[in-house]
Amino acid sequence: MCEEQTVSLVDVLEEDEELEEEASAVLGGSDSDHCSYPQGYVKRQALYACNTCTPKGGEAAGICLACSYKCHEGHELFELYTKRNFRCDCGNKKFPDLQCKLQHDKEDVNSLNKYSHNFFGVYCTCRRPYPDPDDQEEDEMIQCVVCEDWLHAKHLGCAVPDCAELQEMICESCMNQHSFLWTYAAHLAVPAETDAAAAAAPVKEESAAEGSNVKAPKKEEQADDVTEPSCKRSRDEAEPSCRLKELQSAGQKRVQSGAVFWPSVWRSKLCCCSSCQEQLSEAGLSFLLDESDTVLAYENKGKNNEQGQQGHDPLMSALDNLNRVQQLEIIHGYNDMKTELKDFLQRFAAEGKVVTSEDIREFFEQHSRKRRRVDGPAFYCS
Template sequence: MCEEQTVSLVDVLEEDEELEEEASAVLGGSDSDSCSYPQGYVKRQALYACNTCTPQGGEAAGVCLACSYKCHEGHDLYELYTKRNFRCDCGNRKFSGLQCKLYHEKDAVNSQNKYNHNFFGVYCTCRRPYPDPDDQVEDEMIQCVVCEDWLHGRHLGRVVPDCVELQEMICESCMNKNPFLWTYAAHLAGPEVLVEERRDESCANVPKKAEVDDVIEPSCKRSREEVEPSCRLKVLQASQQKRDQSGAVFWPSAWRSKLCSCITCQAQLSAAGLSFLLDELDTVLAYENKGKSSEQVHQGHDPLMSALDNLNRVQQLEIIHGYNDMKTELKDFLQTFAAEGKVVTSEDIRHFFEQQSRKRRRVDAGPFYCS
């Protein structure tokens, strides 16, 4: 007889909380009920690719969150996390025989959408699936800000900083396609740590705002009568500060605000398809914060609270008190396991609710008086 598999309650609670936060962040910023197609090319949204409808060998296509639920239920889907400036493809020419159930009037193709090999379930320069059943190496995957591909940390050509969750990354390929970014990297990006070096750098070594400004602003401080340089990028280029132009680049928080937005640089960014770099609301962090805020607002409209509106004041108070009491008791019950590092089983949970049920029956029976 196999023993029931158990895990530490601490692990369960922490993992559950992390999963809820991640789901709120990624999915909370997208509509799960209505197709996003009428919104046009959405600034950022959660996307999926359907291997059932558009397998490898066909045309790449992506569908919005709502269509993944309503039109592709039971299909083999690839979760793409988020992509920018994308319009839902569900039911267009790329989906032979499938009609979108949520929105019917769609163009044959969305010409401004951008696709990569992620839409066929492979990622990184190694073009492997995720999760990869043949890869025994534990490694995190990080999304490039520019191409939005997901790359293994060990394939970035740089040691991944400890605080990578607070930074944005641009892969080496995208850096080389836009050489002017190397100039910014020499002044704005984190410390250079090649893969063959020992990983002894920390987030504390990331250049701080004042250090970067010191490079940019001296020419403006020489004399108040001098004309302020119109192009920040030219000032950086004139400083002759160099950086090894290899490997991915990790950028600290708010680095986008340091980019030059003069007319010439705006045109350069536009020509390279990088205008979004001047928009700090384009970041995944901004999208996730929006999702968390939306989830909090949604939670404010609890169905239980809506049902209570139909009850009188006394009934409302009785139900609310009963609900809060049970929640508090369950929390206290579980915390005893967590505090002692014990495991909790389904039998423990059943026992708790049986006790609650007996307690409820005693309360409902009313007070007992001795004669």
């Protein structure tokens, strides 16, 4: 009896679906065909910087997803992931030798855009590229939600708690620049611990209604105040008391060093009184009161868009009507195509070119012609 090891086609498809979902999360629903410039300063979008057109030493500039495909094909691009409230620069005066192919009537500059060393392909306080060819030690990078720089975990000045991907991080520099955040950190943030597992524990306290063994604030009334955001109280009530001042008077302290990690619900617990809103506005931090501003919300938007476009999958339905021999034949065909596609894409990567929809269409047309051959006898194991 033949004991050939096989892989379920469903498993293969599910793996591909996970990769597609991750890609959709990174793009966040960005349009790959139309320049985002007419949308103004987009809340969040996939952004790139072109080292070919704006090299280090020149003016920093960012381009949208569509322009990275249509206007900068074959250029050296830096993937910036996402930046807050950014308008596409492609073709403005920062690109003297390039005109945007998708949107011609652009202003000379986008004065409200904010730039950093990330636009020249360097990150973190060490200002090194990613991946760093001179550093063989693998290290994850985490984005600060305030300055939006990416920092190496080893340069955060603290241990990274478990499930950090579900939390937000503010780097030490931004915490010190906006020192009132340390008061919130003492009550709302993940405690600064050297043991990552211990640091993650207080996050669970947020969802525990009762019976938790995790240390709670000394005064229950203070915990209740922290849980309910004042900006969501009844409009009929008078101006709420300032929660920030209440936290300051509580006297709870925290070591003011290292980056700070925050649980996913922390923004809803910031004080929304008029004085605090003004303070946040003056500091350029009004976005902290907007829970839809988070990268997690951005990624979920991309995933939801992808799922909405997919709808009912006819291929998965068709599999139910196939026998094992037919499924094996499809798996072999799929693996052949996957290998060819990988080789095809590696050529573009080696030449530093962007893969366009026309390139993909040409690949599948060639693959279809190659598949037109005489089928041999069916092979199966009994």
